[in-house]
Amino acid sequence: MHRLPLLACLLLLPLAGCGNDTSPSAPQPGQTAAAPQPLAQVPQQADADSHMPPKPGETRTFRDWVAGCDNGLACRAVALAPDDEIQPALMLTLDRAAGPGAVPTLQFIGQEERLPPLTISVDGTQLAKGGTAANGAVQFEGSDAERIASALGNGRRLTVTGSGGETIGAASLSGAAAALRWIDERQGRAGTSGALVARGNKADAAPAPALPVIRAAQARGEAALLDPARVAAMKREAGCETDRDLGRPQTKPLGDRTLVLLPCSSGAYNLMMAVFTVRDGKHTPAQFDAPSGMSEDGSPIQNVVDGSFENEVLTSFARGRGLGDCGIRQEFVWDGSRFRLSRQEEMPECRGSKVYLPTWRARVVR
Incomplete structure (x- = not known):
């Protein structure tokens, strides 16, 4: 388990960042709140207690992004604030469930509650406008979310503007490609048509693991x-x-x-x-x-x-x-x-x- 490095961080480094800031080429193991839990597609199973010992999944840091997946392969990637920005103006999260056809969900969270529509752009190119209110965040799903997610791995900076054209905040995309590629690999989507970054011609067919009961x-x-x-x-x-x-x-x-x-x-x-x-x-x-x-x-x-x-x-x-x-x-x-x-x-x-x-x-x- 990777619990001990994070526990040591909690005990010894209360005022500092705790994870490993690693490059996409050589990621190392990393050591809840406005957004909802990631949706999970799981197969039907019996109600008998499985008596499975817990084995929490790992987290990984990729420059300005961090990602993690649970044992059901529900995965999340989070854009991190600059080191000198204690309370960021904007936080961006991407959730994706395991299983064929699962579509990513993106949420944009500000210091103040924002209402849609928001306009999302990467390196000056507008990708989506709209979104829905969700527990203090603005959420994008469906084709808008897929389009934004596809652009994260190829850009340098994402910006969000409000309904009046005012800039709400921005997020660095340094490390985003590596974080999403790692999620593709964990979910068995690398090399498939359903991958976020590591796309290929194979079918997106890897099933979601059954959860312990x-x-x-x-x-x-x-x-x-x-x-x-x-x-x-x-x-x-x-x-x-x-x-x-x-x-x-x-x-x-x-x-x-x-x-x-x-x-x-x-x-x-x-x-x-x-x-x-x-x-x-x-x-x-x-x-x-x-x-x-x-x-x-x-x-x-x-x-x-x-x-x-x-x-x-x-x-x-x-x-x-x-x-x-x-x-x-x-x-x-x-x-x-x-x-x-x-x-x-x-x-x-x-x-x-x-x-x-x-x-x-x-x-x-x-």
């Missing part, structure tokens, strides 16, 4: 009350900070036990919460099938960062810096004995994007 247990009941002695014991076991008050533990019903999110330590913008369960008057560290939050592989007590448990989903968001433009977002579901990773998104580069790259996804059945 998690059968989640219902988290009902009543949460147990925690007495001060139990809270103190959990803090000792987790090695929590004791010289300041980090807040009260969160408790949530978890079927036949109680989930405890125990504030344990904090930095400038991350609150680490040790995760326990209480059952029959005893507390034990909660079990996970993947490292959570800023936990290291094999850690006996896992943590989540700024965690919560709502709608039967345990979340964690470990930021690389306070802006939230780099880090790891995770979602876990309870299967009756442990928490299972159901979604993970990452951004290894601290360069303006609050839209993260998908690296793991499971289908949750309740």
Whole structure:
């Protein structure tokens, strides 16, 4: 897994960009937010739990672009802001699902919400005008999206103007061709008529992989009350900070036990919460099938960062810096004995994007 380099970045380099800025000719492994999740075409499958260990996909940085794909080969490429532009005027993302005939979707996100129509140009040539509003972004689909995507790999600079002709922002296309070519290869489209960059004469026929299935247990009941002695014991076991008050533990019903999110330590913008369960008057560290939050592989007590448990989903968001433009977002579901990773998104580069790259996804059945 590529988790450790990104985790080291979160712990040691909170104010710097964290990924590898590599050239298209020799990419190296890289270490969620306005845009929706990428659409995924997946084959029909049974609802039985697949018990598949999570293996998040990798991310790659190509100069001013970064790309990532999850295990279902839903891929995303993101244009990065210049190193000296902390809050970019424009962010551009491209999503494409796996499977024959999947069409890319492009979204343009500004510091302020923009409404269509927008005009998209590459190196002064107008490619599309219009778009639809989508969660604070302007989205292009269909033939417009295909035309824009095709031009990204052959241009130097993309510009966006508003309905009155005003310039909204621009994005560097340095590295875009390599990022899209990498996505073509990951999705099995290189050399096919459906490739974004690496086009050929073969048919676009590679199927989308089936997603792993998690059968989640219902988290009902009543949460147990925690007495001060139990809270103190959990803090000792987790090695929590004791010289300041980090807040009260969160408790949530978890079927036949109680989930405890125990504030344990904090930095400038991350609150680490040790995760326990209480059952029959005893507390034990909660079990996970993947490292959570800023936990290291094999850690006996896992943590989540700024965690919560709502709608039967345990979340964690470990930021690389306070802006939230780099880090790891995770979602876990309870299967009756442990928490299972159901979604993970990452951004290894601290360069303006609050839209993260998908690296793991499971289908949750309740």
